Amino acid sequence: MPVPSVEARAKEAHKKKALYGTDVDLESYESEAKPHEKVQDAEELPSVVKKAALDVGVKLDKESSGAYVQMDQTPVIAKSLYDGVEIMDMASALKKYDYLQDYWWKLVAPDADKYTADVAQSPPAGYFIRAKKGMKTVFPVKSCLYLGSTNLNQRVHNVIIAEKGSELHVITGCTTPAHVQRGLHVGVSEFFIQKNAKISFTMIHSWGKEVEVRPRTGITIAEGGSLSNNYICLRPVKTLQTFPTATLAGRGAVASFNTVIYSSMGNIDVGSNVNLNAPDTSAESISRVVSVGGEVIARGRMTGTVPGARAHLECVGLLLSEKGRIYSIPELDGRSKDLDMSHEAAVGRISEEELEYLMARGLSSEEATSVIVRGFLDVEIKGLPEELKQEIRNITQREDLKGA
Amino acid sequence: MLEIVDLSVSIGGKQVLNGVNLRIGPGETHALFGPNGTGKTTLLNAIAGIPRYVVESGRIMFKGQDITRMSMDQRARLGIGMAFQRPPAIRGLKLKDLIKIINPKADGPTILKELDFEPFANRDVNRGFSGGEVKRSEMVQLLAQQPDFVMLDEPDSGVDLENIKLIGEAINQLTEKDTRPSKRTKSGLLITHFGHILEYMKADRAHVMLNGSIVCSGNPKEILDQIKKSGYEGCVACLCPA
Structure with a gap:
């Protein structure tokens, strides 16, 4: 029997609800967006976009390996500033490289749910980033996905390939300006980390109170490869659900997930899912959640299938209001002997002892609460360039994060 | 500086302090002795204003003001500082950042150097610190805070000999022992079990606390010698017979 095409699979799944998260009525959003003008240089971007990008830690300057900016459905710039990295918009990349068919929809299933199905049935928009074999970049590739039209269903499909022995840092800011009342962002991302390659991927979200967000991410890591995945969302959002899945496919592969959430409203369902499928692999997932309102579900799942795999999960929540809920779900699934898997989870309030101290x-009391909350959110992220670490710190240490 | 009048304090409904009277003048440093569980830490915590320590009667006067109902941070800003016996660790808060928060004008690097504590500047406050390191962390913070009245809850417990000297010097600095007695304005009150710290710092007066009351006061050395010789109760019977 022939394998059904991506299109056919997507068509089948166009009504399929996601496993987690509240259900979004796709029909209530518009799928067509007015195209935007392309620019040659990030400097030429509208100032409202530059400002929004800066707010999510994306400083579009010379200190980067390249830039990608998508306004609504239009890739307005896709530019590499460094020989070791190729950056293109997805539609052009698919035309240029036939081999991309071997990567396209290979880590995220087009029929996973109605969101992936919707992306699969839309013209491709998103970034293609390729770190060339053996090339190590220090400055990050900076990208911004900007949802600037009210009621739009923004669909993005990204592919990142870190070739053998390469090192790549990507920072992606996803944001809406204040005037956008309502919107949906669905982002499919597929990351391929080849032998001994290293990727750090940092995503900072800043949405509006009526914006719904459904990222869908699949990652595979080959022998000796490593991933540091950082996700930060500190601003209000209506609903958000994401459960990126990483597969450690080669010996010694390493994955580390850091999630930092500050919730004041809405429904946020986040986590990470790691399959440890090769010997000597290790994974760590750390999530820090502060809620002054809204519901946060913090998931973590690790599945160990071979001897010698090591995994650790840490979900810690600070619940600072009667109106909030933090539901922590750490899951460990051991399917082999000689595994080392552990988790710690805690949900509570700020310790009185620390406040008094x-x-x-x-x-x-307010200053002390704020200091404790900011300290709590200041996750020590390993393996990032100093500059990027500082940018992440600036975001998590903003003065406007307070207790209830 | 500090005057405590007939102070009774309870914790969780259980009375711990019974009518404590204590007066510490400007420039004076006092030591507080007494067996475990007698209320020494309770007295310090009540002066600091920790809400769990409920003042049932009596009052605490500081710099001429009644601070009995004042919040902890107000008291701190008025000039009261405390080195905790077992302070909590604070995740994500670096010691050097806390120094700046406590006092933006403090000379952090010099203070850290004085306590031979530079390697801890970038560590989370008290996180994974040993007993002795915690004590030095407390002194660093107090030197930044520069309180007018400093309380020290067992600053010498768990500290090795070399570091006891550093801590003693820090206490002398906090209580202006390098200044002529008539010029001193800062005061202190410290709890110590074995008096080791008193070999490195100067205390002007000592008190013995038994069952929630101060029952004897006098010269620190005399009192400590008596306690060593005949125990707390023996000391009281000898020096301060009822």
């Missing part, structure tokens, strides 16, 4: 030094 800081107040004894002269901080008011």
Whole structure:
């Protein structure tokens, strides 16, 4: 029997609800967006876009390996500033490279749910980033996915390939300007980390109170490869659900997920899913959630299938309001002997002892709460260039994060 | 500086302090002795204003103001500082950042150097610190805070000999022992079990606490010698017979 095409599979699944998260009525969003003008240089972008990008840690300057900016459905710039990295918009990349068919929809199923199906049935838009064999970049590739039209269903499909022995840092900011009342962002991402390659991927989200978000991410890591995946969402959002899945397919592959959430409203369902399928692989997932309102479900799943795999999950939540809920679900699935898998989960309030300690030094109760909350969100992320670490710190240490 | 009048304090409904009276003048440093569980830490915590420590009667006067109902941070800003016996660790808060938060004008690098504590500047406050390191972390923070009245809850417990000297010097600095007595304005109150710290710092007066009351006061050395010789109760019977 012939294998059904991506299109056929997507068509079948166009009503299929996702396993997690609230159900989004796709029909209530518009799928057509007015095209935007392309630019040659990030400097020429509209100032409202540059400002929004900056707000999600994406400083579009010379200190990067390249840039990709998508406004609504239009890739307005896709430019590499460094020989070691290729950056293209997805539609052009698919035309240029036949081999991309071997990567396209291979880590995320087009019929996984109605969101992936919807992306599969739309013209491709998104970035293609390729770190060339053995090439190591220090400056990150900076990308911004900008949802600027009210009621739009923004669909994105990205592919990243880190070829053998390469090193790539990507920072992606996804954001809406304040005037966008309502919107949907669906982003499919497929990352291929080849032998001894290394990717750090940092995603910062800043959405509006009526925006729904459904990222769909699949990652495969070959022998000796490593991934550091960082996800930060500190601004209000209506609903958000994501459960990126990484497969450690080669000996010694390493994955680390860091998730930082500050929730004040809405429904946020986030986590990470790692399959440890090769010897000597290790994975770590750390999530820090602060809720002053809204519901946060923090998931973590690790499945170990071979001896010698090591996995650790850590879900810690601070619940600072009667109106909030933090539901922590750490799951460990051991399917082999000689595994080392562990988790720690805790949900609670700010310790009185810590508050009193800081107040004894002269901080008011509000100041002490804010210091503790910011400290809590300051996850120590390993393996990032210093500059990127500082940018992430700037985001998580903003003054406007307070207790309830 | 500090005057405590007939202070009774309870924790969780259980009375711990019974009518404590204590007066510490400007420039004076006092030591507080007493067996475990007698209320020494309770007295310090009540002066600091930790809400769990409920003042049932009596009052706490500081710099001429009644601070009995004041919040902890107000008291701290008025000039009260405390080195905790077992302070909590604070995740994600680096010691050097806390120094700046406590006092933006403090000379962090010099303070850290004085306590031989530079390698801890970038560590989370008290996280994974040993007993002795915690004590030095407390002194660093107090040197940044520069309180007018400093309380030290067992600053010498768990500290090795070399570091006891550093801590003693820090206490002398906090209580201006390098200044002529008539010029001193800063005061202190410290709890110590074995008095080791007193070999490195100067205390002007000592008190013995038994069952939630101060029952004897006098010269620190005399009192400590008596306690070593005949125990707390023996000391009281000898020096301060009822």
